[in-house]
Amino acid sequence: MEDEAVAPRRTVRRPRPSTAERRAEILRAAARTFAAKGYRTGSLADVAEQVGMTHAGVLHHFGSKEQLLVAVLEHRDREDVRDLEGQHIPGGLELFRHLVRTARANTRRRGIVQGYSVLVGESVTAEHPARDWVTHRFTVLRGEIADAVQALDARVPRDAAERAASAVIGVMDGLQVQWLLDDDAVDLPDATAFAIEAVLAATLAGAAAPRPLGDVPDA
Structure with missing residues (x-):
């Protein structure tokens, strides 16, 4: 009896992922890489290896390492509000609680904080590729925080609310740097909550707020 002819196997090609799916894979890989190795040490080659691409393939989707980091940070911001109503940063007092929760979450993603x-x-250097993104981020965040301050007390003048917003952003970013350098010396969420409450207390008190420094003369 002759052997039956064996039909040749047909190779089933898996559909190629869409551009959006590819970008999402790269973002997740970049977030893991930067979180584990830090922004400076984590390379595009590390990211590319995780998604089965070349270094050039990653650059095709994001252009540069800086642009990839910006996309990772934008993804982080979306994830931070994913479970919130309207998937947007809240207003009023809840905004400030959200900022403290974000500081707590940041202690679990050190590499992303380092990259940011x-x-x-x-x-701040001229013609940096992320300059416009960072400037826009600060502008939007100042406005949202100032709105939240005035939601707590509508009598707070807008310039005072914006000054408070600038102080909150500055303190949060400065505390992150201190924490990155010495996390034993800085309790990031606790120091963030303390600073925000101090700024809010002084802003809401207005002219009645104590001024230990008085009027500081020019040097």
Whole structure:
């Protein structure tokens, strides 16, 4: 009896992922890489290896390492509000509680915080590719925090609310740098909550707020 002819196997090709799916894979891989190795040490080659691409393939989707970091940070911001109503940063007192929760979450993603701090520091240089993104982020965040201050007390003047917003952002970013350098010396969420409450207390008290420094003369 002759052997039956064996039909040749047909190779089933898996559909190629869409551009959006590819970008999402790269973002997740970049977030893992930066979180584990830090922004400076984590390379595009590390990211590419995780998604089965070349270094050039990653650059095709994001253009540069800085642009990839910006996309990771934007993804982080979306994830931070994913479970909130309207998937948007809240208003009023809840906004400030959200900022403290974000500081607590940041202690679990050190590499992303490091990348953000590096990006913000470098963005002050002329023609940095992330300068516009960082400037826009601060503008939007100042407005949202100022709105939240005035939601607590509508009598607070807008300039005072915006001054408070600038102080909150500055303190949060500065505390992150201190924490990155010495996390034993800085309890990030606790120090963040303390600073925010101090800024809010002084702003809401207005003219009645104590002024230990008085009027500081020019040097």
